[in-house]
Amino acid sequence: MREKGKKLIAQNKKARHDYALSDFVEAxxxxxxxxxxxxxxxxxxxxxxxxxxxxxxxxxxxxxxxEYDPGTWTNHEPxxxxxxxxxxxxxxxxxxxxxxxxxxxVPVSIYFKDGNAKVEIAxxxxxxxxxxxxxxxxxxxxxxxxxxxxxxxxxx
Numbered sequence: 001m002r003e004k005g006k007k008l009i010a011q012n013k014k015a016r017h018d019y020a021l022s023d024f025v026e027a028x029x030x031x032x033x034x035x036x037x038x039x040x041x042x043x044x045x046x047x048x049x050x051x052x053x054x055x056x057x058x059x060x061x062x063x064x065x066x067e068y069d070p071g072t073w074t075n076h077e078p079x080x081x082x083x084x085x086x087x088x089x090x091x092x093x094x095x096x097x098x099x100x101x102x103x104x105x106v107p108v109s110i111y112f113k114d115g116n117a118k119v120e121i122a123x124x125x126x127x128x129x130x131x132x133x134x135x136x137x138x139x140x141x142x143x144x145x146x147x148x149x150x151x152x153x154x155x156x
Contacts, residue, residue: 004114007112009043009109009111010046011046012046012106012107012108012109016108018127019122019124019126020124020127021123023094023122025090025120025121026119027058027086027118028086028119029084030082030083033074034068035065035082037068038065038066038067039065043066044063044064044065045063046108046109048062050062050106051104051106056091058105059084060081060084060107060121063119064078084119102125102126103123103125104123104124104126105121105123108120108122
């Protein structure tokens with residue numbers, strides 16, 4: 001029986017901090033057997049990962065899926081380039097968006113959806129240092145406001 005639902009493997013929290021993300025797209029990943037086993041064990045790192053469009057195909061670079069320990073000589077290379085499975089219309093849309101200077105495709109998360117390995121990629125534009133500070137200030141102000149509302153509703 002196939003598994004149902006969504007099981008998160010890895011998230012790229014650094015991407016949310018370093019980039020302004022928009023246009024999220026879910027894509028399948030072309031994997032070899034030991035990569036799937038390693039992902040099922042919950043092992044992957046998206047730090048420094050990026051996607052690139054080349055020859056009307058999308059390729060995922062620098063995503064680290066460690067070797068499967070019980071694997072033999074058939075084990076995969078941990079940082080190999082992997083093909084992403086997308087429809088042509090989605091590839092064309094992403095291609096148009098990334099033509100602009102300073103725009104890149106960043107993997108945000110890897111997960112299993114109904115038994116199939118998926119990666120969520122986003123169109124990312126780099127943030128400047130002052131933008132990062134502003135985001136932190138906004139987050140802190142929002143948190144303080146929620147805390148104050150919570151205390152007020154409890155009568156403290």
